[in-house]
Amino acid sequence: MQWEIVVGLEVHVQLSTCSKIFSGASTAFGAAPNTAACAVDLALPGVLPVLNRGAVERAIRLGLAVGGRIRSPSVFARKNYFYPDLPKGYQISQYELPIVEGGSVAIRSGEVDRVIRLVRAHLEEDAGKSLHEDFHGMTGIDLNRAGTPLLEVVSEPDMRSSAEAVSYARTLHALVRWIGICDGNMQEGSFRCDANVSVRPAGSDRLGTRCEIKNLNSFRFLEKAIDYEAGRQMEVLEDGGKILQQTRLYDPDRNETRAMRSKEDAQDYRYFPDPDLLPLEIGEDWIAQVRRDLPELPQQMRQRLERDHGLSAYDAAALTADREMAQYYEAVVARLPDDPKLCANWVMGEVSAHLNGVGKSFDGCPLSPAQLARLLGRIRDDTLSGRMAKDVFGRMWAQAGDDPVAWKDRKEQAGEDLADRIIESQGLRQVSDEGELEGWIDAVIAANARSVEEFRAGKEKAFNALVGQVMKVARGKANPARVNELLKKKLTG
Known part of the structure; x- marks a missing residue:
């Protein structure tokens, strides 16, 4: 039988506030266990939650960026379940009336453009963390993450392969970083995916029984987990079995998913409005102000780069995958407007490769856009060949030394004419006579x-x-x- 994979993602986006969603405790990563949890986070008797305005504004920003509806009022609810790292015995979340409804994310998977619809995005608090590997015969509980502000972005089951799911997750990851609501650090848990996976006979319009794979914190694991789970379900069905609705865990060492528990439905959590939090009213003037403050979005910039700079869809997408990269490119091409393709090739090529080699992003690039533009100008006027320019670029980069902290000062001291001085001192001028x-x-x-x-x-x-x-x-x-x-x-x- 031919099968079709159906995937929907629930992405937990940790919002980039300095304090937690209902308390003033710090959200900084890396503190000693249980030192970044205050009385509110620990659910001590008599404490009351106070909503973080910054978390709400970041949720509005995401809603506008994806074309969703900003709901007013939205309502906070108690999601009741018992787990050692959940101090209150319930999680404050949103259920029937989330802050964002609808919206969509445009993706490109291979050569195919798709639009993935969103169901909702709702605010909630994170739970703590259970530490199993650090204790023999016991489990430690670290409540530093308890109360950290999350925006859970829920997609429709619109994806039909693990590749599409990864493309969607990457696009959303780039977007939340672009609009400044999340640092996107997956190793620290700032961006985590739960994948709802089911299979159905090809051509059917009925959804199969889904299994949810929890807490996937890398794009590679997301792809492998979906592929394994889809294959597992196909095998069960082809052997005459039935798929049980489950929450499953992906084990990257064995490349397999394992059952954790039966999958809960909404009624199992006994949602009800939180009596300590009033309905959240968001005025039109606030929404309008957030809209005015939004930067040009990646999709808009891609279209502009294709239209005004003559770049291919691939190049435009690559340059806008990261906001710092896009800003760097724009600063270079502003100084060399006659050759945007040359600028794009070098930003995506030599500069990106060297940054990847030292594990840095474009906001830490040791060479300024003006310095790179001057170098590219020497290719344009035939002072350098492309090969010679790469040699000069390597020498320019080497002047950064081994201390990335000092790059900014060295970059400013080196001056815009750094390439010219290296060309003259090393006798690297191209011969055209x-x-x-x-x-x-x-x-x-x-x-x-x-x-x-x-x-x-x-x-x-x-x-x-x-x-x-x-x-x-x-x-x-x-x-x-x-x-x-x-x-x-x-x-x-």
């Missing part, structure tokens, strides 16, 4: 009679070999385009 080039070419022709005969007999590889010899004689300083032109003229004239 016809007389000098012809001297090298004549010498190579005289020394390589066999290659000359092979080229004239129709072997194109022989011509490339001769060009290589000229570049070798010139020690890489010859203008490749002029070498090709003059060599071909001499051999065919």
Whole structure:
């Protein structure tokens, strides 16, 4: 039987507030266990929650960015369940009336553009953390995360493969970082995915029984978990079995999912409005102000880069995958507006590769956009070949040294003309003078009679070999385009 995979994601986005959603305790990562939890987070008798305005504003920002409806009023509810790391015995969340309803996220998976619809995005508090591996025969409870503000973004079951699910998760991850509501650090738990996976016969419009895979904190694990779970369900069904609605855990060491518990439905949590929190009223003037403060969104910038800069859809998508990268590119191309494609190639290529090599992002790049633009300008005016420019770029980068903290100061001290000074001091200027080039070419022709005969007999590889010899004689300083032109003229004239 042919099967179709159906996937919906619930993504927990940790909001970038300094304090928790209902208390003034710090949200900073890495504190000693139970030192970042106050009386409210610990649910001591008599404490009351006070809503964090910054968390609400970040939720509004996401709602506007995805084209959702900002609901007013929205209502906080108590989600009742018992677990050792949940101090109150319930989680404050939103159920019937979430802060954001609807919306969508446009994705590109392979060569296919898709729109993934959203059901909702609701505010809630995080639970604490159970530590099983640090204690022998016991479990430790760290409540530092308790009360951390989350925005849970729930998609419709619109994805049909693990690749589409990863594309959606990556797009949402880039968006929440772009609009400044989350740092996106998956290793620290700032962006976590739960995948609802089911399968159905190809062509059917009925949803199968779903299983939820909890707390996937990497895109690679998300893809592997969905693929494994879909395969498991197909095998069960083809053997005549039934899928049980379950919450499952993905084990990356064994690349398998395992049952944790039967999957709860909403009624199992006995939701009811939290009596300590009033309905949340959001005025139109506040929404309008947040809308005005939103930056240009990735989809809008992609369209502009394609339209105004003539970039391909691939290049535009790659440049807007990260806001700092997009801003860096825009600053470079502002100084070299006649060649946006050259700017894009270098930002996506050399600069990205070097940053990845030292584990840094564009906001920590040791070379300023002005310095890169000056280097690219020397390619444009034929001072440097592309190969020589990479050499100069490496020398510019090396001036950053081994201390990333000092990059900013060194970048400012180096000056915009850094590339020019390296070119002059190292004698790296490209040779385009016809007389000098012809001297090298004549010498190579005289020394390589066999290659000359092979080229004239129709072997194109022989011509490339001769060009290589000229570049070798010139020690890489010859203008490749002029070498090709003059060599071909001499051999065919």
